[in-house]
Amino acid sequence: MVSDDHLSRIRELKFKQLLVFERVATLGSMHKAAEAVHMTQPNVVKIVRQLEELLDVALFERHSKGVRLTVFAEHLLTRIRPMLGDVRAMSEELTALRGGDGGQVAVGTLISASAWLLPESAALMKRRHPRVGLVIREATNDILFPMLQVGELDVIVGRLPEDPGEGVEMHAIYQDDLMIVARAGHPLSRRSDCAVRDLLDYPWIVPSNASPVRRQVDQFFLDRGLPVPDNQIVSLSMLTNLGILARSDALAMLPSVAARPLIQVGVLFEVPIHVRLPFGAIGYSVRADRPLVPAAETFVRVLKEVGARAQSGIA
Template sequence: MMFDDSLARIRDLKFKQLLVFERVATLGSMHKAAEAVHMTQPNVVKIVRQLEDLLGVTLFERHSKGVRLTVFAEHLLERIRPMLGDARAMSEELTALRGGEGGLVAIGTLISASAWLLPESVALMKQRHPKVGLAIQEATNDILYPMLQVGELDVIVGRLPENPGEGVEMHAIYQDELMIVARAKHPLSRQPTCTVEDVLGYPWIVPSNASPVRRQVEQFFVSRGLDIPANQIVSLSMLTNLGILARSDALAMLPSVAARPLIQVGVLFEVPIHVRLPFGTIGYSVRAGRQLVPAAATFVDVLKEVGTRA
């Protein structure tokens, strides 16, 4: 009898309920979920309550900053994420079949890829496959990888993390390093060579504490017995960083593949300190054990082709 009751509940589940639940669970907020699914917050609350009544459990504990998942919500989220990802993939495959060559590739990117690898790949992809849509979202790993796991993203392009989480498959493309750069007419550009002490008196653009690159930047100074520069600008935005470098005497450590083209055209120069730091492996991540939709598979091929130029 209990088994029959469980089947009845499953039959009464609606796809919209699961989609709304997943957004609330992932974003941790009814308000943010409402924005993500283009609904009003009262409607999102109503749908969550309907789902809780149907399942006979409490899914979220409300608090001042949003919601907290109960053990029931954690188990439900684990079950439905692959299903929602498969539903989106099925939609993209049907779209591609209807229109010949088409579909949409959802791409997540990190700062390490947004300046060179991804723009080059997107340009080549649109040149060869103009009917394929590309939706790009730049964020940090803690945001992008859960989106990949649930199928909201097809691929993440950037520096490969040490621990991407379960259900993720990573593929290396090339190794990169960090170089110290400044604007082309920076005062240090008049010196044939620099010491580490020479760079301490200038503002430094550094990544946030959440970025693994931050540790490398700090280690650069600590390993030489020096204090970390106190004059810091904390930023993960490549566009903002380039704007600051162009308008000030600030210094920054940038991935060499992103910095070299700007050095070649005279926008930046490499500070002649003759020190390079390993940046890490640049590549792409996809869901493990899941076949990419045709458009995403084509984009990955383009990505690897462009990566060989690095």
């Protein structure tokens, strides 16, 4: 049973204290948290100390590069993140009720969507709804889906995973495949046909081991009795990958919807091995237990409209 003393301490908690604590815990630094909440660092330190005194626990261990969470902080963080997400959603809904075409959408994206689907959707969204803010976070599934589950993100755009975790609802927009690409003017561009073995002569840009695309790249060679390329650049950044492709003879597997516009304008070419690998369903994921805020509903409608162009081959 919770004692009267503990209930009294909980009642004294202030929203600002929890907000500051969450920023320090997430960013791992008092200094970075102060910048994020537009406060001075001494004020952030003071608020954290007040919270520690109120709860009678140590929340952080200080070190030269920032702070580490104690077990108490980790537990508190899991409790307050959903609450802060709900407060943000409430603010967006109140903005919509006041009749303004405003609000903000927090979008997570994977490399499969960051080169075409999301930029096209974001551009169309801003043309139609200039007062809606977009905050975009590119990362891997293991980072994005926990953020979605606690309300830090409204929607995740990209390849739909096999197991997104509890409380997530996924919606497919179109099916995509992978093509092997290189820069225009690559030595292989002078050939009308290539053997898979020929591809081992060049560097390969590959995602990290946790990525499903990485497993498909490896399996592509293993299924043909060939070794996995050992001359590798491991990168999840689409911008970096395109820069490397433009400046070297490297090869990469890219989703066809992302690669096709770059092939059409002569930046990339598809390596002529006449094989494409299935990539999977591209779409969006949302929380199953919460309705979308109005701005996010609008963004999803735009996303579906843009995705329909890819499905019909007009991308």
